[in-house]
Amino acid sequence: MIMRYELTIKDEAAVTEAVAALKRHGITAVNVTDTSREIDPVAIGRRLLAEYPELDVMVHLAAKHSESAEPAASRNAFSRRLADCMDAHIKKVLIISGHPRAEFDSLAALEVLDAEGFDIGAYCVHNPFLEGDALEGENARVTQKLENGMVRGVCLQIGTDLQAIARAASFLRSLRYDIELLGSVPVPTEAMLERLKAKPLAGVALPETFLASREEAERMTRETLAHLDAYDIEPLFFLTAIDDATVEKASELIGK
Numbered sequence: 001m002i003m004r005y006e007l008t009i010k011d012e013a014a015v016t017e018a019v020a021a022l023k024r025h026g027i028t029a030v031n032v033t034d035t036s037r038e039i040d041p042v043a044i045g046r047r048l049l050a051e052y053p054e055l056d057v058m059v060h061l062a063a064k065h066s067e068s069a070e071p072a073a074s075r076n077a078f079s080r081r082l083a084d085c086m087d088a089h090i091k092k093v094l095i096i097s098g099h100p101r102a103e104f105d106s107l108a109a110l111e112v113l114d115a116e117g118f119d120i121g122a123y124c125v126h127n128p129f130l131e132g133d134a135l136e137g138e139n140a141r142v143t144q145k146l147e148n149g150m151v152r153g154v155c156l157q158i159g160t161d162l163q164a165i166a167r168a169a170s171f172l173r174s175l176r177y178d179i180e181l182l183g184s185v186p187v188p189t190e191a192m193l194e195r196l197k198a199k200p201l202a203g204v205a206l207p208e209t210f211l212a213s214r215e216e217a218e219r220m221t222r223e224t225l226a227h228l229d230a231y232d233i234e235p236l237f238f239l240t241a242i243d244d245a246t247v248e249k250a251s252e253l254i255g256k
Contacts (some may be wrong), residue, residue: 153180
């Protein structure tokens with residue numbers, strides 16, 4: 001099973017330290033988050049590839065960070081970000097709306113990618129852990145996303161409902177049998193549990209038992225990872241820091 005890690009790097013100066021940690025642990029696949037307009041994930045991805053050319057880099061692009069008052073300006077801003085990816089030799093992007101979702105959202109951003117014809121593999125996000133009308137709306141949106149031929153894969157939101165994971169895998173592959181699936185999984189260190197309690201992630205609803213006990217969180221994470229493996233879903237490890245203890249915990253949980 002591939003070990004892919006999600007990195008949040010605040011500035012380019014921190015890249016060298018991150019690369020050293022990646023190489024030390026033999027990590028060859030990462031995602032670079034897009035957390036604010038002030039931090040350019042494409043620039044981070046460019047530096048990562050310059051220092052570690054063999055790295056499989058997927059850059060997150062939040063559509064809301066290209067939002068302008070005029071729709072044409074939003075499209076042009078996002079097109080420039082895609083052109084920057086091409087220039088940096090970044091071949092994979094995870095296109096998200098961002099929270100709160102703006103008028104220029106992931107669907108509009110995917111339309112730009114399709115119209116421009118850039119040679120970039122696009123991934124999108126899906127939350128199968130919603131319920132009722134919210135889940136129906138989410139399913140409708142991901143159906144529309146997968147009608148775009150540029151979309152190569154879908155990343156499932158964080159969640160521990162094993163039946164929802166199974167339903168999502170079946171549903172998404174009924175839409176596109178060839179689609180790649182990833183599943184976001186937090187590494188349940190004490191620091192991660194405190195972070196999730198202090199600053200809950202939008203759209204993520206974890207059981208209180210997960211947040212209250214590291215032992216229970218580890219048990220549920222092992223179950224989730226086994227389920228992802230059974231449905232051929234690649235885990236994407238969400239972590240607070242790329243340090244030795246966190247990477248070793250992820251490897252332990254996955255049985256490596």
